[in-house]
Amino acid sequence: MEPPSGPANRKHVPWNRLLLAVSLLTFGTPPTTAQLTIEVVPPLAAEGTDVLLLARNVTENPLGYTWYRGERVDNSRLIASYRADTNVTMKGPAHSGCETLYPNGTLLIQNVTQKDTGSYTLLILKFDLQNERQTRHLHIHRELPTPVITSNNSNPWEHKNTVVLTCGPDIQNTSYMWQINSQSLSSSTRLELSEDSRTVTVVTMTRNDTGPYVCEARNPVSVCRSDPFTMKVLYPVARPSLQASSTTVTEHEGPVVLTCLTNETGVSIRWFFKGQSLLLTRGMTLSLDNSTLTIDPVSRKDAGDYQCEVSNRANSRKSDPLRLHVTWQENTQALNVGTIVGIVIGLLLVLTLVAALGCFIFLHRGNWPPASTSGRGSSGSSVSHASLPDARSPVPIYQELLRPDTDVYCQINHKADVGH
Numbered sequence: 001m002e003p004p005s006g007p008a009n010r011k012h013v014p015w016n017r018l019l020l021a022v023s024l025l026t027f028g029t030p031p032t033t034a035q036l037t038i039e040v041v042p043p044l045a046a047e048g049t050d051v052l053l054l055a056r057n058v059t060e061n062p063l064g065y066t067w068y069r070g071e072r073v074d075n076s077r078l079i080a081s082y083r084a085d086t087n088v089t090m091k092g093p094a095h096s097g098c099e100t101l102y103p104n105g106t107l108l109i110q111n112v113t114q115k116d117t118g119s120y121t122l123l124i125l126k127f128d129l130q131n132e133r134q135t136r137h138l139h140i141h142r143e144l145p146t147p148v149i150t151s152n153n154s155n156p157w158e159h160k161n162t163v164v165l166t167c168g169p170d171i172q173n174t175s176y177m178w179q180i181n182s183q184s185l186s187s188s189t190r191l192e193l194s195e196d197s198r199t200v201t202v203v204t205m206t207r208n209d210t211g212p213y214v215c216e217a218r219n220p221v222s223v224c225r226s227d228p229f230t231m232k233v234l235y236p237v238a239r240p241s242l243q244a245s246s247t248t249v250t251e252h253e254g255p256v257v258l259t260c261l262t263n264e265t266g267v268s269i270r271w272f273f274k275g276q277s278l279l280l281t282r283g284m285t286l287s288l289d290n291s292t293l294t295i296d297p298v299s300r301k302d303a304g305d306y307q308c309e310v311s312n313r314a315n316s317r318k319s320d321p322l323r324l325h326v327t328w329q330e331n332t333q334a335l336n337v338g339t340i341v342g343i344v345i346g347l348l349l350v351l352t353l354v355a356a357l358g359c360f361i362f363l364h365r366g367n368w369p370p371a372s373t374s375g376r377g378s379s380g381s382s383v384s385h386a387s388l389p390d391a392r393s394p395v396p397i398y399q400e401l402l403r404p405d406t407d408v409y410c411q412i413n414h415k416a417d418v419g420h
Contacts, residue, residue, distance in 0.1 A: 038122055038136035046141050046221035051112050053120055055105035059132060063125040065105040069094040071119045071135050112140050141221040142171060149215055149229040156205045158235035163202045167215030167226065170198060177216040207233045234314035237264050242308055242319040251328040255296030260308035272307040300326045
């Protein structure tokens with residue numbers, strides 16, 4: 001960018017220094033018969049500075065000086081007058097309180113404003129009672145404020161909207177320039193500048209036209225630049241893809257790293273598990289930009305479908321599901337112990353039932369009736385002798401037991417008379 005044609009900033013120059021310079025120029029210059037002129041010091045006057053209207057080529061030993069506001073000699077426009085014979089200065093109706101007239105004819109205006117812009121006329125009265133007059137126009141330039149860029153569309157869609165950027169405020173006698181990405185605007189069919197260069201039109205906005213944009217305002221006394229302005233262009237995001245370091249893993253092993261792959265910039269990323277927003281559990285960590293999900297160690301509860309979603313201010317897209325398989329082995333030792341315990345308990349129950357049944361049979365076997373009851377014994381019970389194999393004389397039981405071919409029969413009668 002080219003340097004400004006005028007000074008960027010004007011410091012407030014004390015008026016006494018200006019007067020000193022004027023005195024050296026005025027009194028150090030020999031008299032001349034050249035035509036009277038008025039010089040503005042400094043030539044480019046900015047608001048808030050002090051300005052001298054310096055009389056040049058003044059006739060020698062004049063009777064007095066008179067300054068008027070405007071181009072006419074009118075007492076209603078009189079600023080101040082000076083008489084050399086009495087060394088007296090008088091103020092006129094047009095005096096604002098900021099003007100000072102010096103004996104050499106120089107008029108000082110302190111802390112100038114836009115109201116001081118206009119014509120000033122100097123009238124000199126010579127000894128021959130002839131008048132000499134000269135008029136000079138004074139222009140006061142504004143110290144420019146920092147410009148601001150505004151847009152007619154804060155959320156333009158790519159390939160759909162046209163955007164107009166405006167540099168403000170609009171100030172007279174001010175020129176404007178634009179930059180995009182620190183480069184001057186190049187000629188393009190999609191970039192159009194207004195006649196006064198205050199506005200730039202971007203036809204059919206794309207994401208490459210986001211900026212930043214900077215506008216520059218300048219006048220002869222100052223140059224100001226706006227803050228960078230960056231547009232946010234809306235565009236549909238592309239579908240991301242999901243990549244895993246492994247899709248099948250054994251429980252309690254890891255890590256498994258899931259990566260959301262996208263070429264989009266300026267997007268946010270979310271994760272989903274089994275169709276629901278992912279709630280991070282113990283062992284899960286996300287990267288700072290949410291693009292990678294790490295699971296370490298892996299649990300069987302982590303098995304299922306994973307998805308990532310990218311979104312911008314316009315819309316969002318999800319990746320296809322990626323299924324993570326988690327394998328595990330049952331605890332065989334624990335199952336065997338359980339089976340053994342069950343078997344032992346079952347056996348104990350069976351043995352208990354068998355023992356109870358044996359005791360029941362043993363205790364109640366005497367209550368069973370004999371096979372035949374045709375006779376009665378001494379206790380009134382019927383006994384059939386024909387049912388016995390042989391009717392022989394009693395033999396001690398131990399002798400009968402010594403004979404292997406002998407069948408032994410016994411009868412227990414619980415109803416026998418215990419009194420016999």
